[in-house]
Amino acid sequence: MEQIPMTLRGEAKLRTELERLMKRRPLISQAIAEARELGDLKENAEYHAAREEQGICEAQIRDIEFKLSNAQVIDVTRMPNEGRVIFGATVTVVDVNTDDEVTYTIVGDDEADLKENxxxxxxxxxxxxxxxxxxxxxxxxxxxxxxxxxxxKVAYI
Known part of the structure; x- marks a missing residue:
């Protein structure tokens, strides 16, 4: 199984999301039980909506558990790479043509968010x-x- 590179921040974010989804499980089950009590399941929109929500929640849980089980968590603060750009580094670059300065943090595929650089x-x-x-x-x-x-500039934070 191929390992998925991930920063400490990315792992923490996934664990927080997994915890949130695990707390939703009993609420969804309760909604299904309440919808069942309303009668005929064939025409019960509340029941079908709750079952669909349950399916989405379970799929998200499986996806996050898979990612965490295959994660290669990299803590760049413990790596001796002074000045070298590596996975997890925060890099400030200057566009040679426009003198625009941008700071990027290099992260795993699932953590990428261009709005946050x-x-x-x-x-x-x-x-x-x-x-x-x-x-x-x-x-x-x-x-x-x-x-x-x-x-x-290259920083390891």
Whole structure:
């Protein structure tokens, strides 16, 4: 089974979501029981809605449990990689052409959220940055064309 790279923050977020879903289980079961008491199940919209919600909840639980069981949790604060871009690092880059500064954190696929500048380790920008050092200039082929960046700062938080 292939391990799924994940940061400590990503693992904590998944565990919190799993806990929330586990607490919903009995509430959904109770809603199904109450809907059953209403009579004919063939035309009982409340029953069908509760069963559908139960199916979605159980699928989400299985998905999270699978991800956690195959997670390779990486704590970058314990890794001696001063100045090198690695999985889990927070990287500040400067666009060479526009002088725009952006800070990205390189995370696992499931943790990626561009609105929070969390980019997947498999994204073109992350793949272009991994292994580089603070101060390096890199040219990265992106879907929008080639971007040139200078790595300004690498942090492990």
């Amino acid at each position: 969390l980019i997947s380790v498999n994204s073109p920008i992350a793949r272009g940055l991994i292994g580089k050092m603070e101060g390096d200039e890199v040219a990265i082929a992106t879907p929008g064309g080639t971007k040139e960046f200078e790595i300004d």
